[in-house]
Amino acid sequence: MSLTAATRSETTKQFSTAMWWILALVLAVYVGFTAAVLGYVFAAAATGSLGGEAPPLPEDGLAGTLYSTATAVGYVFPLLIGTLMVTAEFRHKTLTPTFLATPRRGRVLWAKLLVGVLLGVLYGVVGIAASVGASAGFLLANDLDAELTSPEIWAQFGRMLLAYVLWVLIGIGVGALVRNQVGAIVGVLVFTQFLEPVGRAAAAFVDGLAEYTRYLPGAASDALAGASVFSMGVPADSSSTLEWWAGGAVLLGYAVVLVVLGHLLSWRRDVS
Template sequence: MSLVHATRSELTKQFTTSIWWILALILLLYVGVTAGGLGATFAAVASGVIGPDTMNGPAPSAEMLAPLIYSLATSVGYVFPLLIGTLLVTGEFRHKTLTPTFLATPRRGIALGGKVTAGLVMGGLYAVVGIIAAVAPGAGLLAGFGLDAQLGSSDTWALIGRMVLAFVLWVLVGIGAGTLIRNQVAAIVGVLAFTQFVEPIVRTVASFVDGLSTVTEYLPGAASDALVGASVFTTLGGAGDAGASLAWWGGGLLLLGYAAVFLVLGYLVSWRRDVS
């Protein structure tokens, strides 16, 4: 079977189950509510509707608001493409469908390539959902408070383009993690624990320990923030300055490197093993 046929098969598997649209719906609601809540608060402060003394920390400037709100699609929503990428592989192990997959596509490299190509499509789809969820309420609120939504700026569209790339790379990281860790529960718990607890805690600690941020800037989440070029965590100091010194292309290459390492290790260690 060719790569085109393998990709078509993988996309059929994705769109004939409900998990993809359930995660997409949660992504839409989660990012939308977060962008709406933070956008309303920051815009009200920047426009003078409410006083800056209501903020526990420094309020972002009016010029920073648009990229800050729009980047919420990746800074809080990146876990969703990561999960769909992980599920794309681990679902095969859990439901024992990998055997017919390999029978239909005996060349396992082609089978994995089909999943990677399908992952590119899923990453683009989730990027559209996440960006709409962040930009639509964010731009509306900024305009409503008389602030510049910056939708006519080339920098804003470059930011959006980098967010699309970040979503795609996170799907590939998820596919690599799912290939390496066969057990679905272990893979999901592992990626959630690291991305939602371990890395945020380490990056927060780095803001209080001199020199540690030069190490934490190479973590996956920090690389994603550097690639996008804006993040609520780095802007407000919630996760220290990790990732701030990497250029956007450096963050992108680093995140791609994580995906490549996981995929290669998964292929060598797990993907070529016998399946029952």
């Protein structure tokens, strides 16, 4: 079977189940709710109407920071769908007939990567639309600039789409390396929702630790996006933050290493 046919088969396989749109729906709700809450608070703080002793927020860059919610908190969803693309096949034993139809296993993996790019773009559009739709209204309601015509904002959207694509590819690498679906999903959630956030939070209090935590995948993703709700207090020229291109290179490096390791250590083993 050619790569084109394998990719067509993989596309049908992924979009014939409900998992992709269920995760996309949850992504939209989760990102939209988070962006709406932050949009209300940040817009009120920027205009001084929040009340209490809350410090005022600068208006410059506020829109981009709110829109970055799509990648700052939503990146786990493309990571999960990429992982499920592979582990679901191991769990349900559908990979056996796939390999019988396409004996060249590398071609099957390439097909998954190509479909992963498509899913990454799709999830990126959903996440960005949810963050912009939920937060731009609060900016406009408070007479703040939503910057929707700014070239810088649209460049940020492009980088965020790239981040989503890379997260799906990382998920495919994780799924190829860790065959057990439960183990892979638990590992993804523990790392993204506990280990890395704790490490990045600790970097604010431990001297020199930020030099290492900035190379973590979540931090690299934030750097690629160029903005993050988790780094509002970090100066733009801080050495604890990578340049956007360096963040993209680090994230791509994670994807390449995981996919290659998955192919070498697990993908070529027996599946039954």
